[in-house]
Amino acid sequence: MAPLLELRAISKRFANIQALDSVNFDLREGETHALVGENGAGKSTLMKILAGIYNEYEGEYRLNDQRVQLTSPRDALSRGIGMIHQELSVMPELSVAENMFLGRQLTTSFGAVDWRRMNQMAQEELAKIGFEHIDVRAPLGNYSLGTQQVVEVLRVIVSGARILIMDEPTSALSPAEIERLIQLMDTLRKGNRSIIYISHFLEEVMRVADRVTVLRDGRKVDTLDVKQTSVNNLIGLILGHEINATLPAPTGRPDGDTLLDIHNLTADVFREVNLSVHKGEVVGLYGAIGAGHFDLARAVYGLYRFDSGDIRLDGQLFPRGHSARYAIEQGIAYASESRRMSLFMDEAIYRNVMTPHLPRLGFLSPSAATELRAAQPHIAITGVHPPDPYNPVGQLSGGNQQKVAIARWLPYPPKVFIMCEPTRGMDVGAKSEVLGLLRNFRNEGYGVLVVSSEPETILAVSDRIVVMSRGRVVTELANQNLNKDVLLRLL
Numbered sequence: 355m356a357p358l359l360e361l362r363a364i365s366k367r368f369a370n371i372q373a374l375d376s377v378n379f380d381l382r383e384g385e386t387h388a389l390v391g392e393n394g395a396g397k398s399t400l401m402k403i404l405a406g407i408y409n410e411y412e413g414e415y416r417l418n419d420q421r422v423q424l425t426s427p428r429d430a431l432s433r434g435i436g437m438i439h440q441e442l443s444v445m446p447e448l449s450v451a452e453n454m455f456l457g458r459q460l461t462t463s464f465g466a467v468d469w470r471r472m473n474q475m476a477q478e479e480l481a482k483i484g485f486e487h488i489d490v491r492a493p494l495g496n497y498s499l500g501t502q503q504v505v506e507v508l509r510v511i512v513s514g515a516r517i518l519i520m521d522e523p524t525s526a527l528s529p530a531e532i533e534r535l536i537q538l539m540d541t542l543r544k545g546n547r548s549i550i551y552i553s554h555f556l557e558e559v560m561r562v563a564d565r566v567t568v569l570r571d572g573r574k575v576d577t578l579d580v581k582q583t584s585v586n587n588l589i590g591l592i593l594g595h596e597i598n599a600t601l602p603a604p605t606g607r608p609d610g611d612t613l614l615d616i617h618n619l620t621a622d623v624f625r626e627v628n629l630s631v632h633k634g635e636v637v638g639l640y641g642a643i644g645a646g647h648f649d650l651a652r653a654v655y656g657l658y659r660f661d662s663g664d665i666r667l668d669g670q671l672f673p674r675g676h677s678a679r680y681a682i683e684q685g686i687a688y689a690s691e692s693r694r695m696s697l698f699m700d701e702a703i704y705r706n707v708m709t710p711h712l713p714r715l716g717f718l719s720p721s722a723a724t725e726l727r728a729a730q731p732h733i734a735i736t737g738v739h740p741p742d743p744y745n746p747v748g749q750l751s752g753g754n755q756q757k758v759a760i761a762r763w764l765p766y767p768p769k770v771f772i773m774c775e776p777t778r779g780m781d782v783g784a785k786s787e788v789l790g791l792l793r794n795f796r797n798e799g800y801g802v803l804v805v806s807s808e809p810e811t812i813l814a815v816s817d818r819i820v821v822m823s824r825g826r827v828v829t830e831l832a833n834q835n836l837n838k839d840v841l842l843r844l845l
């Protein structure tokens with residue numbers, strides 16, 4: 355039987371980058387087909403062709419055994435193909451129901467917006483998947499990221515999609531939220547919908563997918579039945595060689611001086627937090643989404659108000675209500691868990707690296723050449739790929755954007771790096787490179803605080819692990835003989 359959808363010998367070029375090189379891909383009715391590969395392998399590009407976003411490419415696109423030429427995402431949707439993007443595209447200030455019908459509101463026979471029917475349908479869709487507790491009239495922003503993600507999936511479904519493309523839907527979700535999304539995918543599959551699922555979490559892929567296609571450097575490596583492969587086998591195919599990037603075991607608590615000292619810090623979402631980071635130490639601050647660990651990090655950086663307690667850096671007490679500028683001057687570097695908030699996506703790489711430091715360069719607008727010269731070594735150290743400093747950051751793959759987020763602190767090295775979700779959305783190779791960069795800082799005597807809800811990241815990089823749950827520190831451990839199960843149980 356011919357597949358539902360088939361791509362034959364698809365090639366796509368962006369200026370000097372061959373993003374896809376003669377890739378074949380097919381999707382069967384009712385299957386979940388995973389797409390995996392390193393950052394920049396071409397996964398999102400291939401899916402954007404499938405979803406009608408890119409219309410210029412070489413090769414053949416076949417749907418129900420007919421050659422088609424999609425003209426737009428709307429055209430794709432009218433043929434039953436919908437895409438859920440890597441970055442959530444919901445409107446938090448609109449209601450749950452409004453989000454579900456975004457762009458295609460129902461109207462009454464008089465042409466007025468039919469709120470009653472939309473609210474009712476939204477409630478029904480949610481009830482079908484066990485989300486009846488959601489108030490469809492409440493702003494979507496009141497709900498967790500996981501719920502927002504589910505609403506985005508439902509939006510594509512109520513628009514009539516039979517084929518769903520999900521680009522890294524779980525990278526920002528908590529473990530419980532991931533479970534719910536996986537259940538939703540299961541329900542969809544039982545309803546004979548076909549799903550293409552992009553993820554860097556290979557264990558998840560093994561659980562949810564029927565088949566998996568591996569891309570590397572824009573080429574298809576293989577398509578396999580999930581039953582006939584393993585996580586290790588997939589890693590080998592993704593990297594093109596056996597894994598030799600195993601991370602060295604972290605060492606215990608160093609005798610270095612205390613750099614960052616947080617004492618009884620209290621705000622609305624965290625209470626009496628005590629935490630220290632020493633010279634030459636990576637501390638992992640671990641918690642589920644909503645544990646308060648990201649807000650604590652923001653408080654240290656001066657972006658979140660706290661009510662009582664002290665923050666000291668190298669012995670120096672921070673004044674109450676300090677600004678981010680003050681924190682930077684004292685030697686705090688900070689990267690938020692959302693790269694969109696840390697980086698200027700439309701600006702060139704070198705501008706992203708230099709912008710925070712322009713005041714220190716002593717002039718308001720140095721020439722582009724001065725900036726470029728100052729930025730280049732830092733771009734090189736972090737291994738941003740492609741290494742062209744003029745590329746806008748928004749065109750880089752997720753992993754390379756994160757390298758820029760690190761590079762931008764290097765021109766004036768801080769004392770303590772606070773990095774939130776440093777490896778979110780990254781493949782195995784990029785993950786070990788970024789964590790390697792953080793460990794180098796530690797070896798050079800900086801303090802590093804990694805704030806994350808991903809147990810793998812915390813375990814791979816930390817010397818010491820501090821666990822937060824519901825706004826409080828619940829335990830502190832040396833990172834020895836720990837594993838993911840232990841961490842998850844501590845939450």
Ligand SMILES: Nc1ncnc2c1ncn2[C@@H]1O[C@H](COP(=O)(O)OP(=O)(O)OP(=O)(O)O)[C@@H](O)[C@H]1O
Nearest residue numbers: 368373393394395396397398399749750751752753
């Ligand atoms: N709009 C664009 N303009 C120029 N180059 C692009 C554009 N989009 C993607 N690229 C390049 O094409 C290649 C493939 O990118 P793509 O986004 O498809 O990778 P990916 O596999 O989805 O990676 P990730 O896992 O990081 O999301 C990369 O080298 C990327 O830098």
Ligand SMILES: [Mg+2]
Nearest residue numbers: 397398399440
């Ligand atoms: Mg992508």
